[in-house]
Amino acid sequence: MEIKKNIVVMGAGYGGITAALRLAKLFRQHPEYQIHLIDRNPYHTLKTQLHEAAVRKTEISIPIKRIIRRQNIFFHLGEATRIDPIQHVVSMEDGTLPFDYIAIALGSEVNFYNIPGLQENCFPLQTLEDAQQIYKYISKLCTHAASEPVEERRRDMLRFVIGGGGLSGVEFAAELADHAAKCIRSSHVNPQEVEIIIVESGSRIVRRMDESFATHIHKNLLEKGVKIIPKSKIIGRTPDTATLSSGEVLKTKTLIWTGGIRIGELARESGLKIGQSGRIIVDKFLRAEDYPFIYAIGDNALAINPITGKPVPAAAQFALQQGRLVAHNIYADIFAGVRKPYHPKVLGEVVSLGRHLAVGWLALPFLKKITFVGFLGSLLKTAVQEKHVFLLRKESRNWITY
Ligand SMILES: Cc1cc2nc3c(=O)[nH]c(=O)nc-3n(C[C@H](O)[C@H](O)[C@H](O)COP(=O)(O)OP(=O)(O)OC[C@H]3O[C@@H](n4cnc5c(N)ncnc54)[C@H](O)[C@@H]3O)c2cc1C
Known part of the structure; x- marks a missing residue:
């Protein structure tokens, strides 16, 4: 029996789900590679809309099974607890999973800064x-x-x-x-x-x-x-x-409390090199230091913007871009292709101020920007959010709606 090679994506948030779908697409003709996705929840959360769901009735989660239904992706529901980079094994609450490549996209947690009683x-x-x-x-x-x-x-x-x-x-x-x-x-x-x-x-x-x-x-x-x-x-x-x-x-x-985020301890406890804010130190291809078969994505990655020399902020737009890039680079590693270095694209910044108002800017072609304050902004913000769902839908070759 042929032994399959495993590519594991940890976390089905913005970065992880994007990486898993892109990997499934790239490896479609290579059944000897199996894509695995781990998350503690059975759904993908549209985190940038959490503030809406906290106040009014709105749907901000999509079942993972629905997104990956037609894909060559094995979903594991459960808590990932550790990575053994020497044995190439990831541990979950109820078992272990061997891997050849792994992408860590576990997002962030709340930071209470040890404030008494908080x-x-x-x-x-x-x-x-x-x-x-x-x-x-x-x-x-x-x-x-x-x-x-x-x-x-x-x-x-x-x-x-x-x-x-x-x-x-x-x-x-x-x-x-x-x-x-x-x-x-x-x-x-x-x-x-x-x-x-x-x-x-x-x-x-x-x-x-x-x-x-x-x-x-x-x-x-x-x-x-x-x-x-x-x-x-x-x-x-x-x-x-x-x-x-x-x-x-x-x-x-x-x-x-919306006063701060921190990165969980899993990467540190697994022996990976950690930098500012507990994020994983990565090279320009988003590979963890010393472990070229371990990639980090999104909030977990201390990705550096090569233009400014500063870390890329924790934001959904960067997690999505990095998810796509990491899938490409893993494929390139395996098939001796050319890895791409990470160059963040800042697509804009939009802050919604209630249902019908938003303030911010979006990038246009030729380094132009459109800035907005008001109702138009809220339409644009909705369009940006819808675009993510649309792209997920497209990448997963249209999920079934029940
Ligand atoms: C209220 C709020 C509003 C925001 N608004 C914006 C915005 O408007 N624009 C913007 O760009 N960014 C925004 N952000 C930030 C953005 O949501 C994050 O930067 C983005 O979600 C990071 O993507 P990620 O893939 O790294 O992690 P996430 O999207 O957080 O995904 C991490 C996934 O890992 C899973 N997971 C974590 N630990 C484990 C474990 N041990 N085992 C198994 N599964 C695990 C989680 O269940 C989750 O599905 C906002 C964040 C918050 C909290």
């Missing part, structure tokens, strides 16, 4: 379950608040603190403000009693974007009634309070 008393926003939990909680809150006779208690219930004014914190705050406005109308809650506060450690929100965009976003959030406290860190949390580095204590039952 992990136990906040809602993180990093996974589909997190978003569903917030959704359930918020859905009930308005009705409860409307029937609470004591004003002070009502105000405490309706004070939302968001820790972290990065992209996800800002997008969530705007969605919440829109939702609160609806809830005020339907439950006859006094609008003055609802407070949404973003606490940001830096001097301004969305620090990754140009200042002019940040200013627009700031202004729009203020118009929606969101308060912003810059230059302050949350340093302590109890079930009812959030203590800030300025000494101020905010009374709140609801703290949504």
Whole structure:
């Protein structure tokens, strides 16, 4: 019996699912190679839409079986726990899987920075379950608040603190403000009693974007009634309070934490070389140092932009590009082709501010850019999100819709 060679992709997020589908396509004529995909969840999460699912009913997951249905991909549902780079084996909760090549695309986790009381008393926003939990909680809150006779208690219930004014914190705050406005109308809650506060450690929100965009976003959030406290860190949390580095204590039952991410320990514990923020050190082809048969993708990879010399930020657009590149490079390794070095393409930056508003820019051909503020932006953001689903659909040769 012919022994198959295994190419394993760990993680079915943006980078992993893209790599697995591209590998399946490239190796279609090579049945001696078997593509394996591992994920702890049976679905692919559209993580860039988590803030929407946390506030309103919207579908942001796709069953993996549906995406890979017509593909030569074996899906393993379970927790990956370790890679043995010497024995070429990956361990999962319930067994092991030998590999010839492996691509690590396990994404990131929430970083609570050991802030006392934070992990136990906040809602993180990093996974589909997190978003569903917030959704359930918020859905009930308005009705409860409307029937609470004591004003002070009502105000405490309706004070939302968001820790972290990065992209996800800002997008969530705007969605919440829109939702609160609806809830005020339907439950006859006094609008003055609802407070949404973003606490940001830096001097301004969305620090990754140009200042002019940040200013627009700031202004729009203020118009929606969101308060912003810059230059302050949350340093302590109890079930009812959030203590800030300025000494101020905010009374709140609801703290949504979007203040930081970290990379899980799997790569470090497996003996791979780790750099800044726990990401795997990779060469220009995205191969882990010392292990040319191990690739890293997306948030896990400390990929360097050769133009700026700086690490590529953790973002979906880069995970998608790297997923495609890694599939190509593994194929090139095996069939003595030419490996491609990684050159990130920045396709744009879009921040949605509720359902009908977005601010940002998109790249156009010939190094041109289109910038937008407003409804057009929200249409473009939706188009970008739809494009990912469309490409997945195309790459998987049209999945079956039940
Ligand atoms: C709320 C929020 C909003 C965001 N908005 C944007 C945005 O607008 N634009 C943008 O570009 N980026 C955005 N990002 C960042 C973007 O989502 C990530 O950079 C991107 O998902 C990284 O892709 P990835 O493939 O590296 O990992 P992920 O997409 O996170 O996928 C990792 C996969 O690995 C699986 N996994 C993890 N550990 C294990 C394990 N031990 N065993 C088995 N399976 C495992 C997970 O279940 C998951 O499916 C946002 C992130 C968040 C949290």
